[in-house]
Amino acid sequence: MTGAHPSGGDSTRLARTVAAYGLIGSLLDPPEVPLGEREFVRLHAAVRSQRMTGLLWAAITDDAFPVTTSQRDRALESHLQALAVALVLERLLVETVGAFEAAGIPVRALKGTASAHLDYPDPGMRTFGDIDLLVPSEAFDDAVASLTRAGNQRRFPQPRPGFDRRFSKGSSFRTPDGLEIDLHRTFAMGPFGARIPLRELWARSETYVLAGTPVHCLPVEERLLHATYHAVLGGTTPRLVPLRDVAQILLTQAVDVGRMHRLMSASRGDAVVARAIRLAWHELCLADVLALSAWSESYREDRQSAAELAVYGTGTSYAAKSFATVKAIPSLTHKARFAFALALPERSYLEERQEGRAQRIRRGLAQILSLRSGR
């Protein structure tokens, strides 16, 4: 194919079209003729940065997204690079899971690799840039020790010893080869992460096989719950792949709706799940109505949920999230420990942030006061 689409197009809409490719019921139609060079370059950059090379390549090889020969070559090259990274990361995952299991540390693979193998028709459609592992709170310190013994470097110190295993979302590690391992204790920082009944996440699992090794991951309803938290709480602007994950699970997997509602209720995360499903349906222009998509459209956030969700939005600080977290921590002792650790962290934590203790306390108090006064 050598012709090119002459008119300008909406690159954001095109990126959403790629994100929706292969989903039954999406009203986003690919272009009928190849994009012009400038449009394709913009789209290709968005596809690479949002890790959607597998979806674009699937659309191209299905003859659903017309491209020129040169565009096809570039799409293939970037996809091969993404897949090579995915394979190296999966080997790291197998080695890390093996080390954890040898040390008696229970572990679940999260997000990218698990979703690729269990939720997508071809794992190549879902690429990823790091590995995400969930461990129980009580095994968190052992998992950190195991990763450190293996030569991985923790990217940020914890405020005080024991903080991560009690309160944090998790911790991030860099391997000697520059790969990233995200070790999770819960699905998100802030109040929604603090309220997830973590023990229940370990009651069941699904398994997939990587390089002959069984890898445990969350059952489908918990995967959906995590996908919604990642989509809505993972960044200030929802990215397309997490929204695709939400839609992919809902449209292709047998989600037990009753069980999903029980999970949401136990986590008090209805507002997060509803917002994620609504966003996925809108961004990917999905026409099919499912029980959970209909529920998400009719769901109304109460004032507390709206305020808690706002904590994750643009312009809010770590202190604001921390203040909201304190309110969600159930025991007074733990509230005090959490606040103490953040108000008076260890020197290594401050040095990482190039901040003095007095400065930190002043800044934190100012942010908390402004939050309480609604300014």
Add this chain to the structure above:
Amino acid sequence: MTATDTRTPRYQRSDGVLWRDTGQYVLVLAPGDDGAVTLLGGGSAALWRLLGRRHSLPEIVAAFVDHQGTRPAEHEIADAVADLTARGLLRVEGARGR
């Protein structure tokens, strides 16, 4: 080939290999490879797809005829299989002395 013919080598993908198929190329990462991902194209990629199940060399040749309408020379298939085996990508069953 009969069920009792256990001395004829039969080949299958090694369980320890991580791989992805783009439809045009297959990327493989064998255990022990120091981060080196191998790209298989053309006949090697077709061979990889075929070896999701155990096959002997004559069976591979016959499958190529069935699936691709071409009859490759058995020595070419043998070379390609030997190459993949040497890279640790295939396991061999029924070979003499194994």
